Amino acid sequence: MKEIILIKNGEIALKGLNRGNFEDMLIKNCKRHLRSVGDFKFSKAQSTIYAAPVGEPDMDAALERLSTVYGIAALSRAAVTEKDLGAICACAGEYLADQLSAVRTFKVETKRSDKTFPLGSPQISAEVGGWLLDHFPNLRVDVHQPDLVVNVEVRDFGAYVHAGQLPGAGGIPVGSGGRAALLISGGIDSPVAGCMMARRGLEIIGVHFASPPYTSDRALHKVEQLVQKMTPWCGRIYLYVVPFTKIQELIRDNIPEDYFTLVMRRFMMRIAEGIALREDCGALVTGESVGQVASQTMQALACTDTVTALPVLRPVIGMDKEEIVERARRLDTFEISIQPYEDCCTVFTPHHPKTKPKAADLDALEQALDVEALVREAVEAAQGRVFYLE
Amino acid sequence: MRYNGTNGIFAALIFCAQEEEAFLEERYLDNSATTPVDPEVARYALELMCQNYGNPSSLHHKGFEAQLALERARQQAASVFSADPRRIVFTGGGTDSNNLAICGTALALRRTKGRMVVNAAEHASVLKAMDWCESEGWEVVRVAPLADGTPDLEAFAAAADARTALVSCMAVNSETGAVTDLRRLSRAVKAKNPKTLVHCDAVQAFCRLELNPKTLGLDFVSASGHKINAPKGAGLLYMAPGTRVVPLLHGSGQEGGLHPGTENMPGFCALGLAAQRMQARRAELWDRYTALRARLVTKLQQIPGVCINSPEGAAPYILNLSVPGWRSETLIHYLERLGVYVSSGSACSKGARSHVLAAMGLSDARIDSALRVSLGQYNTPADLDAFAAGLQQAMAEVARK
Numbered sequence: 001m002k003e004i005i006l007i008k009n010g011e012i013a014l015k016g017l018n019r020g021n022f023e024d025m026l027i028k029n030c031k032r033h034l035r036s037v038g039d040f041k042f043s044k045a046q047s048t049i050y051a052a053p054v055g056e057p058d059m060d061a062a063l064e065r066l067s068t069v070y071g072i073a074a075l076s077r078a079a080v081t082e083k084d085l086g087a088i089c090a091c092a093g094e095y096l097a098d099q100l101s102a103v104r105t106f107k108v109e110t111k112r113s114d115k116t117f118p119l120g121s122p123q124i125s126a127e128v129g130g131w132l133l134d135h136f137p138n139l140r141v142d143v144h145q146p147d148l149v150v151n152v153e154v155r156d157f158g159a160y161v162h163a164g165q166l167p168g169a170g171g172i173p174v175g176s177g178g179r180a181a182l183l184i185s186g187g188i189d190s191p192v193a194g195c196m197m198a199r200r201g202l203e204i205i206g207v208h209f210a211s212p213p214y215t216s217d218r219a220l221h222k223v224e225q226l227v228q229k230m231t232p233w234c235g236r237i238y239l240y241v242v243p244f245t246k247i248q249e250l251i252r253d254n255i256p257e258d259y260f261t262l263v264m265r266r267f268m269m270r271i272a273e274g275i276a277l278r279e280d281c282g283a284l285v286t287g288e289s290v291g292q293v294a295s296q297t298m299q300a301l302a303c304t305d306t307v308t309a310l311p312v313l314r315p316v317i318g319m320d321k322e323e324i325v326e327r328a329r330r331l332d333t334f335e336i337s338i339q340p341y342e343d344c345c346t347v348f349t350p351h352h353p354k355t356k357p358k359a360a361d362l363d364a365l366e367q368a369l370d371v372e373a374l375v376r377e378a379v380e381a382a383q384g385r386v387f388y389l390e
Numbered sequence: 391m392r393y394n395g396t397n398g399i400f401a402a403l404i405f406c407a408q409e410e411e412a413f414l415e416e417r418y419l420d421n422s423a424t425t426p427v428d429p430e431v432a433r434y435a436l437e438l439m440c441q442n443y444g445n446p447s448s449l450h451h452k453g454f455e456a457q458l459a460l461e462r463a464r465q466q467a468a469s470v471f472s473a474d475p476r477r478i479v480f481t482g483g484g485t486d487s488n489n490l491a492i493c494g495t496a497l498a499l500r501r502t503k504g505r506m507v508v509n510a511a512e513h514a515s516v517l518k519a520m521d522w523c524e525s526e527g528w529e530v531v532r533v534a535p536l537a538d539g540t541p542d543l544e545a546f547a548a549a550a551d552a553r554t555a556l557v558s559c560m561a562v563n564s565e566t567g568a569v570t571d572l573r574r575l576s577r578a579v580k581a582k583n584p585k586t587l588v589h590c591d592a593v594q595a596f597c598r599l600e601l602n603p604k605t606l607g608l609d610f611v612s613a614s615g616h617k618i619n620a621p622k623g624a625g626l627l628y629m630a631p632g633t634r635v636v637p638l639l640h641g642s643g644q645e646g647g648l649h650p651g652t653e654n655m656p657g658f659c660a661l662g663l664a665a666q667r668m669q670a671r672r673a674e675l676w677d678r679y680t681a682l683r684a685r686l687v688t689k690l691q692q693i694p695g696v697c698i699n700s701p702e703g704a705a706p707y708i709l710n711l712s713v714p715g716w717r718s719e720t721l722i723h724y725l726e727r728l729g730v731y732v733s734s735g736s737a738c739s740k741g742a743r744s745h746v747l748a749a750m751g752l753s754d755a756r757i758d759s760a761l762r763v764s765l766g767q768y769n770t771p772a773d774l775d776a777f778a779a780g781l782q783q784a785m786a787e788v789a790r791k
Contacts (some may be wrong), residue, residue: 217454 010073072168177201189287421766463662494635504553567708576607624657
């Protein structure tokens with residue numbers, strides 16, 4: 001039985017003149033996601049995109065791949081048949097046989113967008129419903145709370161039959177909102193933050209700070225694994241690894257202990273901004289929360305915010321740890337994140353971190369270092385690596 | 391000739407092997423017992439012994455490099471099942487995996503000791519593990535195979551009930567090549583009780599048959615390296631998401647705690663590489679085995695007194711035949727002098743009566759004269775011709791019982 005995947009756009013349908021661009025971007029992303037499964041031909045009509053397989057690819061795998069594409073509200077797997085009533089009935093009976101035998105009540109919902117088709121939607125529903133009642137003695141019609149809804153769509157290209165939709169990943173297509181640089185530490189929060197912004201259409205690049213010998217190869221490997229785990233949602237990700245040892249040691253030697261973490265974070269933001277500007281990003285993204293750790297107070301955030309001109313997007317700032325962990329589990333990054341390898345943030349932790357710092361104080365303390373030169377050096381020394389969707 | 395270091399050892403070994411080969415062309419047709427290691431795989435194993443020899447648990451870079459090799463091996467093995475690498479536990483071999491699956495499940499469910507169902511034609515490691523479960527208070531139902539050697543799926547379904555915790559049935563029988571319809575088995579069993587776990591000893595099927603545990607409904611799958619041209623002493627167990635076993639070994643937590651002990655790096659990594667190589671050639675080799683088997687059967691049909699024990703639809707790389715009136719062991723020794731190596735029953739039984747053939751209900755004469763020809767990737771038509779000719783010769787020269 002010939003099958004097709006119906007992709008329903010959600011928000012895109014609201015975008016008016018931009019809709020075409022959004023849809024094209026969505027199709028481009030879908031194509032990339034399906035590359036390893038097989039060849040698909042894409043077409044669009046109204047607010048639905050059709051992915052028709054060429055040959056016989058693994059449709060389960062195709063749906064799984066599309067379930068992580070942002071910009072899709074719902075996905076259906078449908079059988080394709082001729083625009084002929086008899087064919088539609090027979091198709092419904094065959095394609096949905098298993099489900100129809102297992103339920104007691106059903107109804108038929110028809111959408112007819114091909115106005116040249118002789119029957120109207122209610123008539124089609126009645127005919128198909130009648131046919132199914134004849135062939136499945138276990139069934140009754142219930143138009144209010146049916147166990148199963150048989151969907152029939154009569155479009156220009158053909159007729160489609162399916163039962164039920166899978167929820168899509170929601171959001172807007174990656175790439176439609178520009179680019180942003182994500183500060184990724186290896187912890188639980190940053191991958192979640194990155195994917196949340198990707199969901200709003202941003203293409204994500206990663207910036208990670210490595211301080212060998214204080215941080216190990218394994219800590220870097222962990223971040224690489226996290227980035228790879230993000231690719232099904234974010235698409236291709238460029239990861240920049242910044243050599244940070246020199247700066248961390250200079251901070252340790254020239255800044256009072258209580259301010260270590262704050263100054264370190266300011267340097268990270270400046271360097272990330274340097275890379276972001278070079279790579280045409282319009283924003284930074286972090287996994288910062290408020291109140292989780294001593295360095296994440298409002299005052300501390302104010303101090304890190306002042307060093308960058310780019311907006312800093314903090315999507316998980318209002319979430320509880322449990323909520324973030326749940327999202328990390330769904331992304332399959334949680335288990336990787338909790339592996340106990342030292343990252344920069346844990347290297348020189350003060351015993352009594354300053355929780356209510358003032359930006360002016362930090363500016364003064366940083367006079368001891370040649371901030372501009374150190375930032376420039378670090379940005380230039382960052383090593384990039386690309387991670388593709390597998 | 392001068393060699394140095396590890397290259398020298400390896401080269402010397404090959405040199406010796408080649409010396410012996412000069413006397414007699416080796417026709418090795420006992421690949422279900424074990425297989426020669428693929429030279430590429432052997433080279434890789436050596437690399438893991440002498441160059442990338444770190445302990446994956448070490449914090450330093452040498453340990454990290456080893457860890458990467460182990461991750462790669464796990465990925466290679468998981469790909470055979472189209473599964474996530476976390477589904478794979480590396481073990482010491484097929485027996486180890488079977489024990490972990492069966493006894494590990496028994497221990498996990500020790501509070502509700504219900505029933506286990508097992509195919510009577512399983513490998514000794516499965517049968518003995520089941521015997522142990524029985525001694526611990528489990529009810530074990532042993533299902534005799536059908537006369538053609540395939541598992542009795544109806545009896546399996548009938549024996550599965552609300553109390554059945556686990557059923558075990560191999561994918562391909564090591565003695566006859568009989569192939570189990572695993573999808574039908576798991577469907578029938580899970581229709582009776584959706585919580586019943588299905589264990590499959592796939593030692594003779596791994597990388598030879600299509601094995602997607604998700605589509606086949608398998609919860610545990612055992613595999614072994616030395617059947618796919620990797621060294622002996624390494625195997626794996628696939629565990630479906632949600633399954634839980636209590637480990638049989640206690641130690642430092644390697645393999646997620648399920649198989650502790652410093653990882654057998656040469657073994658596991660060689661297994662991974664061998665699996666990748668074999669899986670890539672699966673279709674090609676299947677076709678080749680089919681052609682070779684057809685050729686052999688044609689020749690055997692021309693020898694009066696030879697009967698085939700393997701059922702229709704058996705895996706093409708295992709052929710079990712009998713020559714009633716002659717003793718298997720005598721024939722085996724006769725053939726070895728011609729350079730042809732085959733076996734009678736399973737190698738593990740060291741010549742004891744085949745419980746599999748007995749379970750099939752074959753006559754004593756057939757069981758006592760059974761020979762097993764099992765193909766590997768290096769076998770050629772000439773190997774089979776030599777076997778057929780040798781068998782004919784043996785039958786002419788060796789006294790009948």
